[in-house]
Amino acid sequence: MIANNGRLKIAIQKSGRLTDDSVSLLRACGLEFEFQKQSLYSPCRNFDLDILALRDDDIPEYVQDAVADLGIVGENIVREKRAQVETITKLGYGHCRLTISVPQRSTIRTVGQLNRKRIATTYPSTLKQFLRSQKLKAEVIELSGSVELAPTLDVADAICDIVSTGTTSRMNGLRPLHVVLPSEAILIANRETMKNPAKKLLVDRLFIRISGGLQARGKRYMMMNAPSSAIPRLKRIIPSLKSPTVVPLAEEGMVALHSVIGEDVFWDVMEKLKRAGASDIVVVPIETIIK
Ligand code: PRT
Numbered sequence: 326m327i328a329n330n331g332r333l334k335i336a337i338q339k340s341g342r343l344t345d346d347s348v349s350l351l352r353a354c355g356l357e358f359e360f361q362k363q364s365l366y367s368p369c370r371n372f373d374l375d376i377l378a379l380r381d382d383d384i385p386e387y388v389q390d391a392v393a394d395l396g397i398v399g400e401n402i403v404r405e406k407r408a409q410v411e412t413i414t415k416l417g418y419g420h421c422r423l424t425i426s427v428p429q430r431s432t433i434r435t436v437g438q439l440n441r442k443r444i445a446t447t448y449p450s451t452l453k454q455f456l457r458s459q460k461l462k463a464e465v466i467e468l469s470g471s472v473e474l475a476p477t478l479d480v481a482d483a484i485c486d487i488v489s490t491g492t493t494s495r496m497n498g499l500r501p502l503h504v505v506l507p508s509e510a511i512l513i514a515n516r517e518t519m520k521n522p523a524k525k526l527l528v529d530r531l532f533i534r535i536s537g538g539l540q541a542r543g544k545r546y547m548m549m550n551a552p553s554s555a556i557p558r559l560k561r562i563i564p565s566l567k568s569p570t571v572v573p574l575a576e577e578g579m580v581a582l583h584s585v586i587g588e589d590v591f592w593d594v595m596e597k598l599k600r601a602g603a604s605d606i607v608v609v610p611i612e613t614i615i616k
Pocket residue numbers: 338339340341342343379380381382398399400401402419420421486487488489490491492493494508509510
């Protein structure tokens with residue numbers, strides 16, 4: 326049932342690894358709201374949107390059942406719950422991978438050798454689907470947590486669990502064997518919401534803001550002065566998305582060049598630009614890029 330007050334509802338994780346980044350993402354979209362972990366609803370003051378704080382495991386189903394129109398949750402949870410929802414976009418945070426690992430001393434070296442072995446997991450559905458796809462018969466042992474302890478307790482020969490830095494695995498004497506599913510936070514939508522013109526309009530407005538922030542991520546805006554004679558040289562150095570904007574300056578024979586640049590290459594490029602004749606180089610952060 327879609328609540329009919331016309332406002333969108335977006336579900337985000339109440340308290341956990343995705344919470345801070347999800348709140349920051351919504352704030353970066355210009356949304357004004359108080360977010361309190363204790364309260365279920367946080368209404369936005371300047372957009373027809375209410376934020377619902379929920380356990381991440383419940384989000385896919387609540388979006389599927391229209392308790393919320395939208396949700397931000399790990400792809401791993403959406404897959405595991407087999408939720409019938411629409412994925413709108415990946416969000417670039419909460420990166421991790423659902424991984425099959427075995428004890429360091431295990432003789433299992435290939436996925437094929439998992440046949441007839443015991444694998445402990447909190448992701449039974451995704452694991453079973455993977456085993457079927459590999460035509461493997463293994464016993465899936467469903468646990469509710471602390472999966473990494475299962476081999477030590479001799480409850481399992483392998484585990485299938487979320488890995489991020491890999492520290493937990495290493496500390497428990499496990500080595501990765503196979504990545505079943507790479508995952509990150511994604512924005513999902515209820516299918517009926519996307520067919521409702523008024524709600525779809527709100528979703529589109531929100532999506533433009535979110536993708537603007539995603540486009541701007543890792544990019545800076547760079548401005549510099551240079552003699553016009555240096556333009557061809559400078560243009561070759563700047564790996565911008567489009568050709569840089571060139572603006573004439575009041576001083577005869579001088580121009581200003583503006584360009585978007587990736588922060589990963591910025592220092593290298595800046596040194597080259599200086600050597601090629603650029604001066605007064607100013608670099609500023611970009612909040613959003615609307616295409
Ligand atoms: O209370 P609630 O049910 O909402 O939260 P939760 O405790 O179930 O989930 P939470 O907050 O731990 O994770 C939310 C989402 O973050 C997950 O569904 C993933 O999409 C994503 N994510 C990213 C992770 C990790 N990184 C991660 N490292 N989820 C879990 N982990 C676990 C991992 O299983 C391991 O046990 O963190 C531990 C440390 O990982 P390493 O490899 O960095 O040592």
